[in-house]
Amino acid sequence: MSGSPSATAIGQRRIEERDRVFPNAAKQVWNRKNRITKGFTTVPRVMPLIGAIMDALSKGAPLSAVYADLWYKVYDEMYLTIESPPERAFFAGFGGQRAVTTWTMRMRKLAELGFIATKPGTRGEFHHVLIINPDLVLADLEKKARAKRSGDEDLIHLFDVYHQRRREVGAE
Numbered sequence: 001m002s003g004s005p006s007a008t009a010i011g012q013r014r015i016e017e018r019d020r021v022f023p024n025a026a027k028q029v030w031n032r033k034n035r036i037t038k039g040f041t042t043v044p045r046v047m048p049l050i051g052a053i054m055d056a057l058s059k060g061a062p063l064s065a066v067y068a069d070l071w072y073k074v075y076d077e078m079y080l081t082i083e084s085p086p087e088r089a090f091f092a093g094f095g096g097q098r099a100v101t102t103w104t105m106r107m108r109k110l111a112e113l114g115f116i117a118t119k120p121g122t123r124g125e126f127h128h129v130l131i132i133n134p135d136l137v138l139a140d141l142e143k144k145a146r147a148k149r150s151g152d153e154d155l156i157h158l159f160d161v162y163h164q165r166r167r168e169v170g171a172e
Contacts, residue, residue, distance in 0.1 A: 003105065014125075015158075018038040035105045041071065041072055041074070041075070042076070043099055044134065044171070044172065045073065045169040046165050046166055046168060047068075049112060049158065049161060049162040049165055050134045050162070051063075051064030051068065051120045052064070052069075052158055053138060053141070053159065053160050053162060054067060054110070055154070055157070056158055057113060057141065058106075061105065061109065063106050063107060063109055063113075065093045066088075066092040066110060067110060067115060067116075069088060069091045069092040070088075070110075070129060070131060071131060073088075073091075074131055077091065078131040078132075079128070079129070080127060080129050080131075081121070081123070081127055081129070082124075082126050082127055082128075083123055084123070085104070085123070085124060086099065088103060089102065089103035089136060092106070104125070104126075107126050110148075113137065114132060114137045114140060114141070115131070115132055116130060116131055116132060117129070117130040117132060118130075137170075138159070138162065145159065164165070
C-alpha cells in the first residue's frame with residue numbers, strides 16, 4: 001500500500017527545486033533550523049488574512065500592525081508584559097505626540113473584538129496581555145457578521161477567503 005509523501009519528503013523536494021532555480025538560495029534565506037541567532041516566532045500562514053479581517057472590523061483604524069507587534073514579541077505561551085507603551089507604539093508604527101494614545105485605542109479595540117485579553121498592572125492598562133487563538137476569535141466574529149441581515153459583503157468575502165486559505169494550508 002502506497003501512502004502519501006511525508007512532509008519531510010515534500011519539503012526536501014521544495015528545497016531541491018528552490019536550489020535548482022536559485023543556486024545560492026541556501027546562503028541567502030532565513031532558516032530557523034540552522035541559524036545560531038535567535039528571533040524566530042511561529043506565525044499562522046493565514047496571518048495576512050487575519051490582519052485584513054481585523055482591519056475591516058476596525059473601520060478606518062487598522063489594528064493589524066499593533067497585533068503583529070504583539071505576536072512578534074510573544075513566545076509560545078502567548079502571554080507578555082508590556083513594560084513600555086511608548087516603545088510598543090513605536091514598534092507598531094506610531095510616532096508623534098499621539099502615538100501612545102493611538103496605540104491605546106487600537107489595543108482597546110483588539111480587546112473589545114476578543115483578539116487579546118488584558119489586565120492592568122504597574123505599567124498601566126495593558127501591562128499583562130494574553131493573545132487569544134485568532135481562529136477562535138474569528139469563528140465568533142464570523143458568526144456575528146453572518147447573522148446580521150444587512151451584512152458587510154466585503155467582510156463576508158474576507159471570511160470566505162480566510163477559510164479557503166486555511167484549507168489550502170491544511171489548517172481546516
